[in-house]
Amino acid sequence: MRMTETGGNTFDRAYDGTAYWTLSLYVDAERLAGVYNKDLREDPGKTLRAAQLRHLPSFALRNAIDPLFNDIADRDFFGRPRDFLFAAGQGAANSGSAWTFDAAANAIRTETELVFEVPPDFSWVTEGVRFHCDLKRQLKRRVRLRRFWFAHSDGALSYHLSFEHRYGREAEPEAAPKRRDILRDPYGMQTFYFLSLLQKLAAPKEFVLGEEQLAALIDADGSETFLNPFLGHTTGIDPLDRIAVVHAGTKTGSTFWQFVRGQFVGDARLLLGEVFGLATPDDAALASLPRMTEVIEVPGLMLPRCRYLFHIDDERFFNRLLPVDPVSQEGLARKRVVREQCFVPFRDMIDEMTRPEQGPPAREAWLGAKRGQEPGLAWSKFDLTKTYEEWIRIGVFRDPDNVIDNEAQPYPNEPALKRGLHDGTALICYDAKDQPIDPPIPVHIPAYETGRADCLDYLFLSGFNQNIIDWLNQDTSEILDSIDPIYPTEDVQADERFFVRYANHRGMITYVAGSRSLEIGNDYLGTCPYAFLIHVLALHNEFLARDHEERSANKLVDIDARVHELRDGKADEALLDSSQQLETAINDLKLDSYRKYERHRYLNIFRYDTEAEVFEKLAELRGTDWRGEAMDKALQTLEEYARDLDRRQAKALEVEQRGRDERLGALIAAVGVISGVGTLFSLADFVQKHPRLGVPSAGAGAGGWAGWLLGNFGWLFGLFGLGILVLLAVLYRREILRALRQLFVRADHAGRNSLPDKDDGPA
Incomplete structure (x- = not known):
C-alpha cells in the first residue's frame, strides 16, 4: 500500500514514464554560524558524525545509501567520512518515545502525497513576443515527496525535496478520459508543459515580473528592491504565483515557494534543534538561513540559492536521445534522426503567428487558443497523427523499389513504410488531393513511428534539456545542439546505453530506460544515488x-x-x-x-x-x-x-641613501675646501711672518730658535695639507662636480618655483 505521512509504507518500484525531480537548497556554513552563534566547522566530522549516530532515522538512511555512495566515490577523508545524510521531518524521538530500528527504517521511506494544480492558461515572454498558452482545462497532477538533509565537511547544509511524478501511469488524480484527447496523452501537450513548468519553479527564465509588481519595485527614495516568492511576495509570474501545491485529501494549498518555505522551516527546527541540540530561533530566523540570490534572467526577482536534478525513467525518451536503427538495431547519429523535414510544419506555424508576411511582427501569440480567439494556433495543428494516417491511406508515400507500369506503388504495410522513411528512399508522388507531383519528392524522416511522427518529442526534449518552455519555437540546429549530451560523448560510451545526461547552469538531467540504483534510491532519496552524489558535490563546490x-x-x-x-x-x-x-x-x-x-x-x-x-x-x-x-x-x-x-x-631608498651619502660627501668636500682656503690664508700670514725656511741668524737667542722650529713646522704642515687637498680634489673630482651640479640645479629649481605664475599677475 502507498504511504502518506501518517500511514504505513512499502518499497517502491521505479515505473517507466516517471520523472524524479530533486530541488536542493543550500545553507552555507557562515550563514548557519551567524544565526546559531556556533560554527560547525570547528570539528564537523566529530559533531556531525555523533549527531548521525544518535538519530536512528538518519543512521538508517546512512546504512541504506552510503554503501551506494561508497561504491562509486572515495569518501575516505583522513580515515573518516567528510559528509553525512540526515533524515528530514523526524525529531529526536518517535511519538514521545525512543526510536527503534524498525520504526526508523520505516520512517525514512515515508512519502508525502501531493497534488500540483496548474492553471489551464499561462504566459511567458521570449524574443520580444508574449506567448499565451491555453491547455483548455486545469491540470491536477499527482506528486509524491521525500525530504532529507546533506551535511558537508565545512558545516554547510543542503536541504533536498524529491518529487516523483508518474506521468506514464497515473498522471492525474481523476479517472482516465473515456475518449482519446491529445491533451490527455501521457506524451502530449499537458505532460510536456507540466514538466517544463516544474523547471520554471526553480529557474524561471523566459518570464518577467508583472507590470504592477515591476512598478512597485522602486521605493520612494529610488532604491531598487526585489520580490521573493519564498517570502510570500506576488511576482506576476504565472508558475510562481498560480501553481498550487495541495496535500492529498485536502482542498487548501499554497504557492510552490510558500510550500517549500513551510517544509524547510519545520524540518530545520527538528534537525538543528532536536538532532543537533542547538538553540532554536524563531521561524523568520530559520527562513533566513538560505542565502537569497538575484535571478539574473528575471530582473527584480530573488530566490533562495538552489539547484535541481531531474532523473527521468522513460524508455521512449531514452531511445529518442540514443536512437537505434530499427532494422539493424545499431546506434544512430542523432543528426540522422532529427531532420529538417520533421520540423518544417511546426516552424511554419510559429512563423505564421509571430512573423506574418503582411504587417509588423506580432507582440503576442496564442497557443491552444479558445474558439474565436484570434490570432491563435489550435493544439490539433500540432498533432500530425491524423495527417500521416491520411497520407498513408491515400498512398502519398510511394516505394520506388515497387514499380508497376512505370508507377511507384504504395508501401504494402506500416513496417515497410517505416523502413523507407528511415532509409530516405520513400517518395511523395501525389499530394493530399491525389494530384501527381513531378518530379516526386524524396522524404527522409528517420524519426517516424507507426501512426505518427515523433517530432514533437524532440521539440520537447531539446527545450527541456535547456530549461526552455518555448520549446515549440525551435529550428533543427537548435534541437540538435540541445540534445547533444554531456554523457555519453563517444560512440563506445553510447553503445553501452546506460544513461544519457544533460546539464545547464541550474540543473542536471538524466534519462534512463531502467536502473537498479534508481530502484533502490527512490525509496529513500526519491532519485538515483549515483546521480544525486554528483549533483550534491557539484552544488557544494559551486x-x-x-x-x-x-x-x-x-x-x-x-x-x-x-x-x-x-x-x-x-x-x-x-x-x-x-x-x-x-x-x-x-x-x-x-x-x-x-x-x-x-x-x-x-x-x-x-x-x-x-x-x-x-x-x-x-x-x-x-x-x-x-x-x-x-x-x-x-x-x-x-x-x-x-x-x-x-x-x-628598496631601489628608491637605496638611491636616496646614495644621494644622501653623496651630498654628505659634497658637504665634507666643501668644508674641506673652506678649511683649505682658511689654511691658505693662515699660511699666507705665516709666510709673511716667516718668509723663508732655514736656520736662524747667528745672533738669535733661545726665542729665535723656537720661532725657527715653529716656522719650519708650519711650512711643512701647510705644504703637506695643501698636497692632501689637491690629491683629494683630483681623486674625487667627479663626485665633487656632481654634488656641486646638484646644488646649483636645486638652487635654480627653488628659484624658479618662487617666481609668480603668469596668470597670477605681479607678486
Whole structure:
C-alpha cells in the first residue's frame, strides 16, 4: 500500500514514464554560524558524525545509501567520512518515545502525497513576443515527496525535496478520459508543459515580473528592491504565483515557494534543534538561513540559492536521445534522426503567428487558443497523427523499389513504410488531393513511428534539456545542439546505453530506460544515488566557489588600495611599514582561502569514469573551477605587483641613501675646501711672518730658535695639507662636480618655483 505521512509504507518500484525531480537548497556554513552563534566547522566530522549516530532515522538512511555512495566515490577523508545524510521531518524521538530500528527504517521511506494544480492558461515572454498558452482545462497532477538533509565537511547544509511524478501511469488524480484527447496523452501537450513548468519553479527564465509588481519595485527614495516568492511576495509570474501545491485529501494549498518555505522551516527546527541540540530561533530566523540570490534572467526577482536534478525513467525518451536503427538495431547519429523535414510544419506555424508576411511582427501569440480567439494556433495543428494516417491511406508515400507500369506503388504495410522513411528512399508522388507531383519528392524522416511522427518529442526534449518552455519555437540546429549530451560523448560510451545526461547552469538531467540504483534510491532519496552524489558535490563546490569569489573580491579591493598607496607614495620608513602590512594582508587572504575554500572543496573523488567525467563537465559548465582560479590569478597578480613595488621602493631608498651619502660627501668636500682656503690664508700670514725656511741668524737667542722650529713646522704642515687637498680634489673630482651640479640645479629649481605664475599677475 502507498504511504502518506501518517500511514504505513512499502518499497517502491521505479515505473517507466516517471520523472524524479530533486530541488536542493543550500545553507552555507557562515550563514548557519551567524544565526546559531556556533560554527560547525570547528570539528564537523566529530559533531556531525555523533549527531548521525544518535538519530536512528538518519543512521538508517546512512546504512541504506552510503554503501551506494561508497561504491562509486572515495569518501575516505583522513580515515573518516567528510559528509553525512540526515533524515528530514523526524525529531529526536518517535511519538514521545525512543526510536527503534524498525520504526526508523520505516520512517525514512515515508512519502508525502501531493497534488500540483496548474492553471489551464499561462504566459511567458521570449524574443520580444508574449506567448499565451491555453491547455483548455486545469491540470491536477499527482506528486509524491521525500525530504532529507546533506551535511558537508565545512558545516554547510543542503536541504533536498524529491518529487516523483508518474506521468506514464497515473498522471492525474481523476479517472482516465473515456475518449482519446491529445491533451490527455501521457506524451502530449499537458505532460510536456507540466514538466517544463516544474523547471520554471526553480529557474524561471523566459518570464518577467508583472507590470504592477515591476512598478512597485522602486521605493520612494529610488532604491531598487526585489520580490521573493519564498517570502510570500506576488511576482506576476504565472508558475510562481498560480501553481498550487495541495496535500492529498485536502482542498487548501499554497504557492510552490510558500510550500517549500513551510517544509524547510519545520524540518530545520527538528534537525538543528532536536538532532543537533542547538538553540532554536524563531521561524523568520530559520527562513533566513538560505542565502537569497538575484535571478539574473528575471530582473527584480530573488530566490533562495538552489539547484535541481531531474532523473527521468522513460524508455521512449531514452531511445529518442540514443536512437537505434530499427532494422539493424545499431546506434544512430542523432543528426540522422532529427531532420529538417520533421520540423518544417511546426516552424511554419510559429512563423505564421509571430512573423506574418503582411504587417509588423506580432507582440503576442496564442497557443491552444479558445474558439474565436484570434490570432491563435489550435493544439490539433500540432498533432500530425491524423495527417500521416491520411497520407498513408491515400498512398502519398510511394516505394520506388515497387514499380508497376512505370508507377511507384504504395508501401504494402506500416513496417515497410517505416523502413523507407528511415532509409530516405520513400517518395511523395501525389499530394493530399491525389494530384501527381513531378518530379516526386524524396522524404527522409528517420524519426517516424507507426501512426505518427515523433517530432514533437524532440521539440520537447531539446527545450527541456535547456530549461526552455518555448520549446515549440525551435529550428533543427537548435534541437540538435540541445540534445547533444554531456554523457555519453563517444560512440563506445553510447553503445553501452546506460544513461544519457544533460546539464545547464541550474540543473542536471538524466534519462534512463531502467536502473537498479534508481530502484533502490527512490525509496529513500526519491532519485538515483549515483546521480544525486554528483549533483550534491557539484552544488557544494559551486556555492563554495561563489562565496570564496565574493569574500576574496572584497579583500582584494582593500589590497589593491594598499598597492596604490605604495605606488603613489614616497619612499620612507612609514611606507615600508605599509608594505609589510600589505604582505600580511595577502598572506591572510591565502590562509583564509585554504581554511574556507581549498580545504572543503570536493575534488573529483569518483571511481567510475562515467561519474568522474560528468562531475568535471558540471564544474566546467557552472564555472566552479574558473571562479577560484580567477581569484587566485588576481591575487597572484597583486602579489607580484606588490613585490615589484617593494623592489622599487628598496631601489628608491637605496638611491636616496646614495644621494644622501653623496651630498654628505659634497658637504665634507666643501668644508674641506673652506678649511683649505682658511689654511691658505693662515699660511699666507705665516709666510709673511716667516718668509723663508732655514736656520736662524747667528745672533738669535733661545726665542729665535723656537720661532725657527715653529716656522719650519708650519711650512711643512701647510705644504703637506695643501698636497692632501689637491690629491683629494683630483681623486674625487667627479663626485665633487656632481654634488656641486646638484646644488646649483636645486638652487635654480627653488628659484624658479618662487617666481609668480603668469596668470597670477605681479607678486
